[in-house]
Amino acid sequence: AQSVTQLDSHVSVSEGTPVLLRCNYSSSYSPSLFWYVQHPNKGLQLLLKYTSAATLVKGINGFEAEFKKSETSFHLTKPSAHMSDAAEYFCVVSSFGPASKLTFGTGTRLQVTL
Amino acid sequence: NAGVTQTPKFQVLKTGQSMTLQCAQDMNHNSMYWYRQDPGMGLRLIYYSASEGTTDKGEVPNGYNVSRLNKREFSLRLESAAPSQTSVYFCASTDSPLEQYFGPGTRLTVT
Numbered sequence: 561a562q563s564v565t566q567l568d569s570h571v572s573v574s575e576g577t578p579v580l581l582r583c584n585y586s587s588s589y590s591p592s593l594f595w596y597v598q599h600p601n602k603g604l605q606l607l608l609k610y611t612s613a614a615t616l617v618k619g620i621n622g623f624e625a626e627f628k629k630s631e632t633s634f635h636l637t638k639p640s641a642h643m644s645d646a647a648e649y650f651c652v653v654s655s656f657g658p659a660s661k662l663t664f665g666t667g668t669r670l671q672v673t674l
Numbered sequence: 675n676a677g678v679t680q681t682p683k684f685q686v687l688k689t690g691q692s693m694t695l696q697c698a699q700d701m702n703h704n705s706m707y708w709y710r711q712d713p714g715m716g717l718r719l720i721y722y723s724a725s726e727g728t729t730d731k732g733e734v735p736n737g738y739n740v741s742r743l744n745k746r747e748f749s750l751r752l753e754s755a756a757p758s759q760t761s762v763y764f765c766a767s768t769d770s771p772l773e774q775y776f777g778p779g780t781r782l783t784v785t
Contacts, residue, residue, distance in 0.1 A: 569714070592771055592772065594773075602778070603764065603776045603777060603778045603779055604717075604764070604776040605776075606773050609772055609773065611771075611772060650716055650717070654771055656771070660705070660768060660770070660771035660772075660774070661707075661719055661722060661732065662707075662717075662719070662774060663719075664716035664717040664718070665716055666714055666715055666716045667714075667716050
């Protein structure tokens with residue numbers, strides 16, 4: 561079985577400073593990993609995905625994540641936070657099989673202050 | 675393309691009442707899913723349908739039933755609602771392991 565652990569339930573940064581949201585995964589095989597974002601009272605949007613090609617994955621809105629097998633990590637970063645980045649972020653792992661079942665982390669709420 | 679649509683957007687039920695949440699997708703996807711989202715717990719899979727005519731239990735199926743009506747539609751039924759089923763429910767669909775597309779959600783309160 562696969563799982564993900566998001567190490568921080570809440571992260572607060574100032575606008576213009578770097579963002580780091582941490583995620584560790586557990587999987588018995590090479591995983592597919594994702595970051596999804598959910599803005600208040602909205603649905604979920606895919607930020608980026610890792611599928612065993614390049615280990616550094618670039619996503620939308622300037623976000624990127626690096627897959628580190630030795631550390632079983634898939635941390636999400638952005639060089640400079642914007643007020644519009646305030647949202648909940650989910651690290652997700654996908655299973656193999658006829659239906660790609662997703663297992664979600666518990667989420668990290670990102671607060672961006674002036 | 676509407677993507678994934680869900681009805682209703684909001685619902686309040688009394689304990690013991692029943693209701694059906696509707697989901698439809700217009701992307702011709704084979705697989706569809708129902709999740710519930712509770713504070714501090716992320717999204718948890720209730721049921722899924724890998725293809726038309728098949729359904730399987732996910733992580734938290736108790737108290738729910740599903741119907742894959744056709745390739746487009748996947749409904750979730752609460753036969754006898756309980757306060758523990760107060761949650762936000764999301765439907766999703768996909769045709770690849772690389773991305774699931776989510777609906778806007780249904781906010782359900784059971785009193």
